[in-house]
Amino acid sequence: MNDALDVLGSPADAETLSRLHRNLERHAEQDGLLDVAYTVVDSPVGRLLLAATARGLVRVAYATEGHDGVLETIAQRLSPRILRAPKRLDTTARELDEYFAGRRRTFDLPLDLSLSHGFRQLVQRHLPEIGYGQTRSYREVAELVGNPNAVRAVGTACATNPLPVVVPCHRVLRADGTLGGYVGGAEAKAALLHLEAA
């Protein structure tokens, strides 16, 4: 039997809800309420979470990091005003596409490094100085940032890079030429180096 209550409680269709979501994204951006916008894109190294504040790209996360957990952390550390709002990430997504297609060697994006601090942030600021297709050892990066004894701290800074791929921590290897660790896993690190060597 079709009861009045069933009709009143009938679920909204997905199309209506996604249209309302897009309106919400637009209003939130217009009213300055969208502290963090994010989207998820496909890439040769798996699904990548891209998140940006009004200042710039604040986080790139591999699927292996757990996107839900990454967003929870952003909510605690930056702001819970977070929406899936792909528009703010359009340029980032396009530049990543070009990079993975071998048509882009540097990223031209405003970055927001507010998820890292101190020495780690200093290292991350210097990483883009390692050019496309080149590699450095952890020790060489320690020297690059003017602290040659901080080899382990450089390793930590690379491992906690909030912007992998865009800030090229994958270009930092062990002194013996082996890969070393990587936030996206050894396979992703090898794939990026292989791409850049082509």
Place this chain on the structure above:
Amino acid sequence: MKTPFENVVAEHAGTVLRVCRVLLGPHDAEDAWSETFVSALRAFPDLPDTANVQAWLVTIAHRKAIDVLRARSRQPLPVERLPETPSDLGVPDVDHDLWQAVRDLPDKQRQAVAYHHVAGLPYAEIAKLIGGSADAARRAAADGIKNLRKTYLSGATS
């Protein structure tokens, strides 16, 4: 611990839209939904961690709906007859009479039906929104449902 607001939207978008539909009809429900979630996004960082998020959203929707109804009563003409747009709202045409019946309910009955039968709020919470006692809210919801069934079932085969 604050969750990303996106999770709040994902979890409650449908319920809030159903509540807005009952309060305002399919036509104005989407505007009220949008205003509700923009306001909620604005206030979200200050919401206590222990708050009942759904009750909080319904409270905001309640206020937004009152604003819409006030604006309507100042401008009664354009909404006297709803445009025939139910199909994109997932509401079949045959239910048009039901929406008219919901619209004809006294305000408190319509609100009590929305907040209890659609949103699932306890009557004590509803009393805080619409005034009066929890018992009065319970009676308003029961009367509202009785009135709707009278209209709706008389027009449908049972």
